[in-house]
Amino acid sequence: MASGEVLDTAALLAWPVERMSGSLVVPGQRAELVRISPDRELALDAANLIWELPSDDALDRARDLAITTGDMAGLSAVDFELLALAIEMGATLVTDDYRLQNICELGGVAWSSVTTEGIRSMWSWELRCSGCGLIVNTPDTPSPDRNLGNCRECGSELALRRRR
Ligand SMILES: [Zn+2]
Incomplete structure (x- = not known):
């Protein structure tokens, strides 16, 4: 199932493996995973992830956006590649990094956060x-x-009711 989502490393750590099938990631994340969670890195071999490098053109567009919003300084190389890949593929960037969210929001790139997607039992109440x-x-x-x-x-x- 093509999900059209680019997953940051927090998503790779948090999401169920079967949820990630067909999602896009960049090769640089493998090194991050090996460092943070070697077991998880092994488990992800079964996850059907699509490892992809963004094109130079997409990297240029990501660079322009990050400079425009002023978020460039805090971005890691991997963050930056994830952003470029989302731009290139027209995919949703899944990240909890507020800088990336900010760039996406201002640049018109779709994004969602890791936790609200991953944890289905979060509700808001009224x-x-x-x-x-x-x-x-x-x-x-x-x-x-x-x-x-x-x-x-x-x-x-008065009673508490699930919102929406
Ligand atoms: Zn009343």
Whole structure:
């Protein structure tokens, strides 16, 4: 299954191996993996990753973008190649690196973060009246007891509901 995703090394460490099939990576990540997690590097042989080097043209475009946004200084060579590969392939760059996310956002390159993609059980919640449906702002402090309180409009109990 072609997923059209370029995975940074954090994704290679965090994602289930079967989730990565057909994803793009750069050869320089192998050395990073050997350094950080040799066992993981072995496991990835079974992951059906596509090891690809970006073209010089894509590297030039990535360089222009990184210079424009001012993020160049903090990028590693591997980060930079991942960015160029995403640009070249029109793929989504999966990264938790805020510099890369920033460049993608400003440069119109699709990106997603490693953790929200990898952990399916993350939800966001809203506090909602069980009677009239009023959505109440989430408090910024923990509740003193487990009582969520009552609706200021109709007095019914408030409940936590999954957002969306
Ligand atoms: Zn209500």
